[in-house]
Amino acid sequence: MTMRIYGDTKSGNCLKVKWTAQQLALPFDWVEVDILQAQSRTPEFLAMNPAGQVPAVVLGDGRTLAQSNAIMLHLAEGSALIPGDPFERAKMYEWLFWEQYSHEPYVAVARFHVLYLGKPVGELDAKLVERGGAALARLETQLKQTPYLVGERLTLADIALVAYTRVAHEGGFDLSLYPAVKAWVARVEVALDIH
Amino acid sequence: MTMRIYGDTKSGNCLKVKWTAQQLALPFDWVEVDILQAQSRTPEFLAMNPAGQVPAVVLGDGRTLAQSNAIMLHLAEGSALIPGDPFERAKMYEWLFWEQYSHEPYVAVARFHVLYLGKPVGELDAKLVERGGAALARLETQLKQTPYLVGERLTLADIALVAYTRVAHEGGFDLSLYPAVKAWVARVEVALDIH
Numbered sequence: 001m002t003m004r005i006y007g008d009t010k011s012g013n014c015l016k017v018k019w020t021a022q023q024l025a026l027p028f029d030w031v032e033v034d035i036l037q038a039q040s041r042t043p044e045f046l047a048m049n050p051a052g053q054v055p056a057v058v059l060g061d062g063r064t065l066a067q068s069n070a071i072m073l074h075l076a077e078g079s080a081l082i083p084g085d086p087f088e089r090a091k092m093y094e095w096l097f098w099e100q101y102s103h104e105p106y107v108a109v110a111r112f113h114v115l116y117l118g119k120p121v122g123e124l125d126a127k128l129v130e131r132g133g134a135a136l137a138r139l140e141t142q143l144k145q146t147p148y149l150v151g152e153r154l155t156l157a158d159i160a161l162v163a164y165t166r167v168a169h170e171g172g173f174d175l176s177l178y179p180a181v182k183a184w185v186a187r188v189e190v191a192l193d194i195h
Numbered sequence: 196m197t198m199r200i201y202g203d204t205k206s207g208n209c210l211k212v213k214w215t216a217q218q219l220a221l222p223f224d225w226v227e228v229d230i231l232q233a234q235s236r237t238p239e240f241l242a243m244n245p246a247g248q249v250p251a252v253v254l255g256d257g258r259t260l261a262q263s264n265a266i267m268l269h270l271a272e273g274s275a276l277i278p279g280d281p282f283e284r285a286k287m288y289e290w291l292f293w294e295q296y297s298h299e300p301y302v303a304v305a306r307f308h309v310l311y312l313g314k315p316v317g318e319l320d321a322k323l324v325e326r327g328g329a330a331l332a333r334l335e336t337q338l339k340q341t342p343y344l345v346g347e348r349l350t351l352a353d354i355a356l357v358a359y360t361r362v363a364h365e366g367g368f369d370l371s372l373y374p375a376v377k378a379w380v381a382r383v384e385v386a387l388d389i390h
Binding site: 067069070073093098101104 | 245246254257258260261262263264265266268269272280281284285286288289291292293295296297299333336
């Protein structure tokens with residue numbers, strides 16, 4: 001059975017999984033799930049993923065996996081997207097957890113409020129603006145030193161973090177303040193062939 | 196050089212790392228960093244971990260690693276705390292990311308507000324109470340089926356999730372509503388020899 005990816009194309013978390021599968025040339029069927037229509041809260045969906053979140057994948061053997069970064073780690077196992085060196089791999093994990101804790105809850109949520117809930121940028125919660133800016137500044141610090149987040153090569157950390165960073169302007173963030181981030185976004189978009 | 200763990204003993208995220216090192220019998224020095232005194236925001240600390248967060252570890256070779264779950268994955272590599280089966284390992288990743296995104300921001304934050312900021316439980320943000328309860332209910336669903344989160348054996352998922360679950364009552368959550376979770380907490384405490 002071909003792997004099925006359940007995702008909402010509006011969601012960077014879902015696109016991460018799609019891009020990883022594409023990058024690894026893994027065959028998959030994409031099943032669109034509209035979050036705004038609560039399609040991830042139907043009884044059928046909850047039976048598959050009790051967390052009621054997308055993305056979720058049903059693997060070839062019928063088993064289900066959720067959490068974007070966990071799915072990426074599973075799909076990419078043994079590939080060049082995960083560094084072979086233990087310390088570099090640990091740094092990749094560090095970025096993946098930081099992304100979900102200190103980047104996505106601000107950068108992605110600000111975008112969601114503006115783009116899908118229609119909130120004017122000027123009325124965004126100050127915490128979203130401040131912490132989203134801090135997350136982008138932290139990326140800038142790293143990307144002034146290395147072309148990719150974990151050194152010289154593309155890893156899952158770049159795929160995870162580019163997803164919402166490349167659309168951060170849709171949540172009111174000005175990427176021109178972070179030139180190294182902007183250059184990295186372009187670099188990762190070329191590597192992933194997404195434009 | 197002995198590994199140094201920088202952590203605040205009030206923080207479950209820091210204790211996770213300590214328990215993992217103890218469980219693996221890895222030698223370490225514990226360096227207490229008081230978050231409430233902003234000791235993780237000093238120039239010295241920020242030079243080590245630019246994210247300004249604990250836990251952080253300085254490994255034997257002098258290199259630094261941050262993010263509790265990333266540190267645990269690094270320390271436990273090749274041990275029985277990480278399942279050898281790829282799908283079980285992926286489920287462990289799923290719980291680790293879910294912990295940081297859907298459990299810690301509610302269960303741990305509610306506790307922080309009550310225990311360290313002195314907020315009465317009745318005045319907690321309704322979102323913390325609701326989503327923290329939902330996280331505990333999700334654990335209950337799993338732990339009614341399996342003794343540990345990823346099946347029959349203790350993994351990093353249990354260490355990560357027990358950290359704030361075992362003190363959830365300090366944030367106003369009533370663990371007696373979740374009997375399978377309560378039994379699992381006791382089981383993991385015995386396995387980790389923490390009481």
